[in-house]
Amino acid sequence: MxxxxxxxxxxxxxxxxxRYNRLLHGVLMFSFxxxxxxxxxxxxxxxxxxxxxxxxxGGGRSAGILHRTFAVLLIACxxxxxxxxxxxxxxxxxxxxxxxxxxxxxxxxxIVEMLAHxxxxxxxxxxxxxxxxxxxxxFDYWAVFWGMxxxxxxxxxxxxxxxxxxxxxxxxxxxxxxxxxxxGLLAVxxxxxxHFFNSHLRPDKFPMDxxxxxxxxxxxxxxxxxxxxxxxxxxxxxxxxxxxxxxPGWVPTLAKFVxxxxxxxxxxxxxxxxxxxxxxxx
Amino acid sequence: xTFTSSVPFFLLAAxxxxxTALAQKPAASAAPKxxxxxxxxxxxxxxSATGASGRSVAVLPDKFAASIHGQSGIAxxxxxxxxxxxxxxxxxxxxxxxxxxxxxxxxxxxxxxGVHAEARRASxxxxxxxxxxxxxxxxxxxxxxxxxxxxxxxxxxxxxxxxGNADIIRRGRIAIGDVVAQFQDSxxxxxxxxxxxxxxxxxxxxxxxxxxxxxxxxxxxxxRTAVPGTCGKCHEGIQRRYQHGVHGDALAKGRPxxxxxxxxxxxxxxxxxxxxxxxTHVLRECGTCHPESKRTFRDTFHGQETQLGFMRVATCxxxxxxxxxxxxxxxxxxxxxxxxxxxxxxxHPGSSASFAxxxxxxxxHSHARNPMLFYTSKFMEALLIGVFAxxxxxTALWASRAVKPDVQVKPRRxxxxxxxxx
Numbered sequence: 100m101x102x103x104x105x106x107x108x109x110x111x112x113x114x115x116x117x118r119y120n121r122l123l124h125g126v127l128m129f130s131f132x133x134x135x136x137x138x139x140x141x142x143x144x145x146x147x148x149x150x151x152x153x154x155x156x157g158g159g160r161s162a163g164i165l166h167r168t169f170a171v172l173l174i175a176c177x178x179x180x181x182x183x184x185x186x187x188x189x190x191x192x193x194x195x196x197x198x199x200x201x202x203x204x205x206x207x208x209x210i211v212e213m214l215a216h217x218x219x220x221x222x223x224x225x226x227x228x229x230x231x232x233x234x235x236x237x238f239d240y241w242a243v244f245w246g247m248x249x250x251x252x253x254x255x256x257x258x259x260x261x262x263x264x265x266x267x268x269x270x271x272x273x274x275x276x277x278x279x280x281x282x283g284l285l286a287v288x289x290x291x292x293x294h295f296f297n298s299h300l301r302p303d304k305f306p307m308d309x310x311x312x313x314x315x316x317x318x319x320x321x322x323x324x325x326x327x328x329x330x331x332x333x334x335x336x337x338x339x340x341x342x343x344x345x346x347p348g349w350v351p352t353l354a355k356f357v358x359x360x361x362x363x364x365x366x367x368x369x370x371x372x373x374x375x376x377x378x379x380x381x
Numbered sequence: 382x383t384f385t386s387s388v389p390f391f392l393l394a395a396x397x398x399x400x401t402a403l404a405q406k407p408a409a410s411a412a413p414k415x416x417x418x419x420x421x422x423x424x425x426x427x428x429s430a431t432g433a434s435g436r437s438v439a440v441l442p443d444k445f446a447a448s449i450h451g452q453s454g455i456a457x458x459x460x461x462x463x464x465x466x467x468x469x470x471x472x473x474x475x476x477x478x479x480x481x482x483x484x485x486x487x488x489x490x491x492x493x494x495g496v497h498a499e500a501r502r503a504s505x506x507x508x509x510x511x512x513x514x515x516x517x518x519x520x521x522x523x524x525x526x527x528x529x530x531x532x533x534x535x536x537x538x539x540x541x542x543x544x545g546n547a548d549i550i551r552r553g554r555i556a557i558g559d560v561v562a563q564f565q566d567s568x569x570x571x572x573x574x575x576x577x578x579x580x581x582x583x584x585x586x587x588x589x590x591x592x593x594x595x596x597x598x599x600x601x602x603x604x605r606t607a608v609p610g611t612c613g614k615c616h617e618g619i620q621r622r623y624q625h626g627v628h629g630d631a632l633a634k635g636r637p638x639x640x641x642x643x644x645x646x647x648x649x650x651x652x653x654x655x656x657x658x659x660x661t662h663v664l665r666e667c668g669t670c671h672p673e674s675k676r677t678f679r680d681t682f683h684g685q686e687t688q689l690g691f692m693r694v695a696t697c698x699x700x701x702x703x704x705x706x707x708x709x710x711x712x713x714x715x716x717x718x719x720x721x722x723x724x725x726x727x728x729h730p731g732s733s734a735s736f737a738x739x740x741x742x743x744x745x746h747s748h749a750r751n752p753m754l755f756y757t758s759k760f761m762e763a764l765l766i767g768v769f770a771x772x773x774x775x776t777a778l779w780a781s782r783a784v785k786p787d788v789q790v791k792p793r794r795x796x797x798x799x800x801x802x803x
Binding site (some may be wrong): 140141142144145149150151154158159160161162163176215216219220221222235242260261262265267268269270272273274276277278280281282285288289292296297301302303323 | 560620680681682684685686687688689690691693694729731732733735736737738739740743745751753754757758761762763765768769776778779780781782783784801
């Protein structure tokens with residue numbers, strides 16, 4: 100608690116996500132919504148809404164073309180992300196990408212914090228003192244990462260079956276089709292409920308956390324929500340490295356609009372899936 | 382005696398007169414001379430002539446003259462035979478019905494065997510058609526005459542006078558309903574009415590003209606086992622392929638569930654098979670007997686896409702063929718190991734033996750059919766349930782904790798941040 104907190108209450112903001120990551124998240128969000136809306140009609144083709152939803156995209160054929168277009172966007176997103184990771188690791192030699200508080204790698208502290216968090220839910224202990232990435236954020240990240248591999252890979256097999264039949268027997272296409280659909284369902288269900296809640300809809304963030312759009316967290320937020328990070332940075336005298344001015348006024352407005360649209364679309368999709376599972380399939 | 386148009390009409394007339402004369406021999410000496418057509422038309426030729434009930438009794442001389450009977454010199458009293466012996470004119474209101482069978486014995490006998498006659502025998506109030514309902518009365522023309530009610534291109538409309546009439550359908554308890562409307566929209570109806578194709582079938586080509594029978598009458602042309610022969614009159618090549626295929630074979634073996642032409646194509650709503658409506662339709666049709674195949678089809682890509690109305694994707698007949706369907710074990714089958722690659726290539730030009738190992742009817746619930754798919758499916762189910770169960774509870778707990786604000790002061794641990802120190 101020293102001089103770095105000289106003007107603590109006023110609008111000091113710290114950078115959490117840089118422009119590159121914000122942009123990638125934007126593209127990810129857009130393409131993911133597109134993939135969900137063009138893909139789910141096929142998975143729930145026996146539901147009445149599926150035909151109408153596919154019709155909004157110009158029918159099954161053009162929904163398929165759009166699905167593949169969004170897929171190309173998302174794959175590009177993934178490639179850019181991995182490319183940057185590799186750059187940080189091999190060119191800039193940033194080993195903290197691999198381990199430590201700034202790494203996405205699951206670490207023992209994640210288990211400890213998860214258990215502590217659950218104890219806190221049950222009023223059995225204090226709130227854990229999170230660092231840069233929490234365990235649920237890592238889960239979100241790896242769910243997408245794994246999903247990209249599984250859904251993207253199986254999707255490519257289904258896109259180019261004639262080519263892949265040179266590498267795999269056709270019976271694998273059946274597996275690919277099943278896995279593509281079920282993983283897609285998992286991803287859509289997870290992002291549109293759990294991720295939305297964890298990041299936006301939980302009471303202390305409701306209706307949204309604009310951090311992924313503005314890239315900024317306030318001094319107060321950082322101290323309150325990630326005290327371990329705050330203290331670590333403070334000790335290392337690195338807080339001023341990440342200190343940024345407030346976001347331009349239009350950014351939070353746009354963020355609110357985009358997030359509202361995305362959350363609405365996502366929840367509508369969840370509603371359609373639940374409806375289909377409960378009424379059309381049983 | 383049968384009327385034959387090739388016989389010169391004077392011979393016929395002479396013959397008819399002779400028959401009538403013979404039949405009336407006992408009373409001949411006392412009988413007055415029968416009225417001539419001109420005698421009759423003296424009253425009935427007036428377009429406004431009515432009977433006591435106000436019903437028109439007019440016989441338009443031109444129309445009668447143009448009719449086949451008028452052309453062949455048939456006398457009024459040849460049909461209205463009871464008036465040949467009558468001396469009182471104007472005659473009474475009630476006349477015996479004209480007996481067409483006197484001359485047209487064969488069609489009458491065929492008619493007697495049919496469903497219309499059966500209905501009329503069963504009830505005096507029957508609405509079932511008699512001769513005049515289809516052929517008309519005084520204006521009857523040869524069925525080869527384009528103005529005839531029974532001319533090939535006109536027949537559906539003529540049958541439709543009853544089979545397209547809601548009141549008669551109801552009173553006659555005609556189960557199939559407005560069948561003429563169905564027919565008019567079908568490929569056969571369109572061929573007749575829109576394309577004017579004289580070779581397209583009208584009602585009688587499948588049902589007969591006079592010997593029309595119920596479809597459950599084994600003597601009917603539309604009795605189940607007779608249907609392939611009836612359709613095969615025109616679609617001979619298809620009939621031959623059908624007979625070789627698994628469905629024709631089953632029919633020949635007397636299987637009661639063997640499909641015939643109408644089972645898949647319907648009887649009166651036959652569509653072009655190129656259209657997308659047909660591709661959806663055929664799924665429903667095949668699916669009624671092969672529900673498992675339909676279910677597993679729906680569970681895979683082709684089935685899901687077609688469900689969304691994307692019809693460039695294969696449905697049943699694209700892989701299995703239409704009429705010459707064989708069991709998979711038969712080398713002639715389009716899905717036999719000998720031919721399946723060739724079949725896939727119709728849509729997927731680059732397909733290979735490996736490609737053709739894709740199962741378009743894969744069943745994730747069947748261990749026997751594909752164990753790898755079965756276990757993958759189970760794994761995916763477990764993964765989904767696991768993730769949503771864990772995070773469902775996690776979210777619920779978090780939500781309930783977060784909405785109720787902390788009563789106690791949040792404890793600040795003095796050793797905070799220790800773990801993050803490297």
